[in-house]
Amino acid sequence: MDDLAERFQQERGKLRAVAYRILGSETEAEDALQEAWIRLGRVDGVENLGGWLRTVVTRICLDMLRSRTVRREDLGTVLDEVAAPRSTPSPEDEALVADSVSRALLVVLDTLEPAERIAFVLHDMFAVPFADIAPIVERTPVATKKLASRARQKVQGCPVVPAAELDRQRRTISAFLNAARAGDLTAVLDVLDPDVVRRVDATALAPGMSPELRGARAVAEGTVALAARSQLAELALINGRAGVILAPHGRLLLAITFTIPANKITSYDVIADPTRLSQLTLAVLD
Numbered sequence: 001m002d003d004l005a006e007r008f009q010q011e012r013g014k015l016r017a018v019a020y021r022i023l024g025s026e027t028e029a030e031d032a033l034q035e036a037w038i039r040l041g042r043v044d045g046v047e048n049l050g051g052w053l054r055t056v057v058t059r060i061c062l063d064m065l066r067s068r069t070v071r072r073e074d075l076g077t078v079l080d081e082v083a084a085p086r087s088t089p090s091p092e093d094e095a096l097v098a099d100s101v102s103r104a105l106l107v108v109l110d111t112l113e114p115a116e117r118i119a120f121v122l123h124d125m126f127a128v129p130f131a132d133i134a135p136i137v138e139r140t141p142v143a144t145k146k147l148a149s150r151a152r153q154k155v156q157g158c159p160v161v162p163a164a165e166l167d168r169q170r171r172t173i174s175a176f177l178n179a180a181r182a183g184d185l186t187a188v189l190d191v192l193d194p195d196v197v198r199r200v201d202a203t204a205l206a207p208g209m210s211p212e213l214r215g216a217r218a219v220a221e222g223t224v225a226l227a228a229r230s231q232l233a234e235l236a237l238i239n240g241r242a243g244v245i246l247a248p249h250g251r252l253l254l255a256i257t258f259t260i261p262a263n264k265i266t267s268y269d270v271i272a273d274p275t276r277l278s279q280l281t282l283a284v285l286d
Contacts, residue, residue, distance in 0.1 A: 015057050022061040022123045024106040024250035032060045065114035104236040104284050106250025112151050120151035157283020160240030169242035183227035188220040193264040204272035235285040
């Protein structure tokens, strides 16, 4: 048994990476690995342990995806946690960061059907042949390839503006985000139009916060005041244009859409209402 436990530990890192990308949750990934370990103890003579464990973990994850209920993080609680002082990260925490997946990707993966997510993660992220994936998702290899292709299209999205325009949007929004994270009022003002308008859904309003602000100075000061909250923000493709999402643990809390006719932001909308969020088309912004 000690030898089996040692061999399982040798595979654990790879298995955890697979489970985390499929489930988007560190806790659920650990649960899947624990269940795989229990099942391993019930069988004898596994020849290809790595392949067997990957298949078992994937099937466990597939069952978890199919039975998952919709969960939504509480916005206020998460933002309070972000704003709170943080202790020095442990070596384990640093390892998790090094192995992290973009929050935008996790959000998009969460919109896929379970079989699509399995096919995409295993093939595109771990180079598992379609012939090996097919039995897990109960499809033919050809049908499994189509699942991965469909998922890939959703992940990559479809920009509605030319590449040069998308790049300009990305650069402007990146400058805005960097300035917000640093709490740099002057740098925030540099990317705002003098008559900029910021609108915020009621769901995302902090105490005393106005649902609408007008003017660069007011918007910039409001942005700098919430500098800690911008740490989780990440670029994403929203309805075919560059935007920002906030998605701790891969769970979408809010999205920000921008109007940038030149190189200055003339308006942006902070969307946190669940119904409005569900109507957005999200993709990874490379």
